Amino acid sequence: MQEILTVAQMYEADRRTIESGVRGEILMENAGQAVSDEIVKRFSPRAVSVLCGPGNNGGDGFVIARLLRDQGWNVRVGLLGDVEKLAGDARIHAEKWSGIVERLSPAMLVGADLVVDCIFGAGLSRDIEGDLAVLVTAINECPAAVVAVDMPSGTDGTTGQIRGVAVDADFTVSFCRPKPGHYLLPGKDLCGQCIIRDIGISADIVGSLAPDIFINTPEIWESYIPWPANSGHKYQRGHVLAVGGTHATGAVRLAARAARRAGAGLLTVLAEPAALSLYAQDAPGVMVAPMAKFEELMQDPRHNAVLIGPGAGVGDETRKRVIHALHAARACVLDADALTSFADDPSTLFFAVQGATVMTPHEGEFARLFDNLAGDKLSRARAAAKRSGSVVILKGTDSIVAAPDGRAVINDVFAPWLATAGSGDVLAGLVTGLLAQGMPAFEAAAMAVWLHAQAGQAFGPGLIAEDIPDALPGLLARLWQRKAHGVVM
Ligand SMILES: NC(=O)C1=CN([C@@H]2O[C@H](COP(=O)(O)OP(=O)(O)OC[C@H]3O[C@@H](n4cnc5c(N)ncnc54)[C@H](OP(=O)(O)O)[C@@H]3O)[C@@H](O)[C@H]2O)[C@@H](O)CC1
Numbered sequence: 001m002q003e004i005l006t007v008a009q010m011y012e013a014d015r016r017t018i019e020s021g022v023r024g025e026i027l028m029e030n031a032g033q034a035v036s037d038e039i040v041k042r043f044s045p046r047a048v049s050v051l052c053g054p055g056n057n058g059g060d061g062f063v064i065a066r067l068l069r070d071q072g073w074n075v076r077v078g079l080l081g082d083v084e085k086l087a088g089d090a091r092i093h094a095e096k097w098s099g100i101v102e103r104l105s106p107a108m109l110v111g112a113d114l115v116v117d118c119i120f121g122a123g124l125s126r127d128i129e130g131d132l133a134v135l136v137t138a139i140n141e142c143p144a145a146v147v148a149v150d151m152p153s154g155t156d157g158t159t160g161q162i163r164g165v166a167v168d169a170d171f172t173v174s175f176c177r178p179k180p181g182h183y184l185l186p187g188k189d190l191c192g193q194c195i196i197r198d199i200g201i202s203a204d205i206v207g208s209l210a211p212d213i214f215i216n217t218p219e220i221w222e223s224y225i226p227w228p229a230n231s232g233h234k235y236q237r238g239h240v241l242a243v244g245g246t247h248a249t250g251a252v253r254l255a256a257r258a259a260r261r262a263g264a265g266l267l268t269v270l271a272e273p274a275a276l277s278l279y280a281q282d283a284p285g286v287m288v289a290p291m292a293k294f295e296e297l298m299q300d301p302r303h304n305a306v307l308i309g310p311g312a313g314v315g316d317e318t319r320k321r322v323i324h325a326l327h328a329a330r331a332c333v334l335d336a337d338a339l340t341s342f343a344d345d346p347s348t349l350f351f352a353v354q355g356a357t358v359m360t361p362h363e364g365e366f367a368r369l370f371d372n373l374a375g376d377k378l379s380r381a382r383a384a385a386k387r388s389g390s391v392v393i394l395k396g397t398d399s400i401v402a403a404p405d406g407r408a409v410i411n412d413v414f415a416p417w418l419a420t421a422g423s424g425d426v427l428a429g430l431v432t433g434l435l436a437q438g439m440p441a442f443e444a445a446a447m448a449v450w451l452h453a454q455a456g457q458a459f460g461p462g463l464i465a466e467d468i469p470d471a472l473p474g475l476l477a478r479l480w481q482r483k484a485h486g487v488v489m
């Protein structure tokens, strides 16, 4: 599993490693070596300006400068402040640099083919302002390639947010494990390609920090995939009840197709009489029932997963059905109108949550339901999961899946094509289809986000929501191959 460490955890890993006997000076040498290796891999010797800040990020810069110069590169070093004011490992490595140390300024960019950004890394503590902001803007405007060390300066490692202004790098070399800011927007974009290198912090030390944030890869959830048994039948693959709206019927039709493609054994759409025939004609494998039967059908435990939200309509009726489904402790997926229906009274919704429940808000729906949660996307999703007692998928390119127990995954699959009408309905259907087969809520939500993003990336430009469910068999086949034959994805 690919752990992500917060900045605080990274400092702690650093501290424990040093306590275990590895000198900080060596960690810094390893960090600088890792960056210079990545530079040498990509570029032939050229004019490079290494821009150093007053902390250990700057210390890494002095190592990089020395190693590149030793290999014949034409290196220029600038420092924010004086060498005499540097402390600890940064001071040690600055003193090993025998060349000139200039004052940090935009003049250092003139004639540079490559800029190494070692101004601020994990220790960024406030907005970049004044002359430094002018320098960062000049870095972004100059034609040289830019490599960022640890974080592009100005990007917060924990939140991915820009503090004032930030370097826009071509690639970023970081150490040990990635930080949330490498995956959360806009940090992810500012990093460019992100390379994580080992610098001598052991996996045991990382494990001792009990990381609970991960990149959303199959390792997180693949052992929970409810593959059908040879002796199985459709009734063992769950029965989804999907609440269909009267007007926006496309939403649940898309969700239903996704739930069935995800493997749900049976699916019934409930709708008012005016819309029933529309749902009935949509796909021969879908069953329909009048909405009046909702409560009766909920009494049958075989109806084990409920989807409410897409096209459901905002108001009392939707609110009642949501509360009923939650009280019945069915696996519930609440999306769109089901969430907005509780905008005035979210506590009632959260109080009713009992069984496996997944909420799938986009930012607008999230703000209506969790109006006083502020901060970065990851923190807000985690706080919302805790508050609601449900798994929360906070959607976007950098979708977060967060569980009430604190676990979270960040999506790292780039699929901008998914920003299209109906795409969220498909995701909600996918989660419901996996829950119906008995997959635990967090794993089902994470797998659904992964399948959705992979489908979007694989299809690419021209994608419409209808394409996503039809891309699922290929993706599921790959996961099946991986289980059966250990094929690497
Ligand atoms: N973890 C690891 O495994 C390893 C980590 N290593 C490296 O260490 C880096 C972390 O080093 P770090 O803690 O010294 O912090 P760093 O980013 O250099 O900045 C701190 C300085 O910047 C200043 N400052 C901050 N914001 C500012 C602003 N907006 N405007 C102006 N000033 C500002 C701040 O000032 P202060 O807040 O104290 O006033 C302080 O002086 C990490 O990113 C990695 O590269 C490797 O060497 C080895 C192993």
Ligand SMILES: [K+]
Residues within 6 Å of the ligand: 057, 117, 118, 119, 120, 121, 148, 149, 150, 151, 152, 153
């Ligand atoms: K940096």
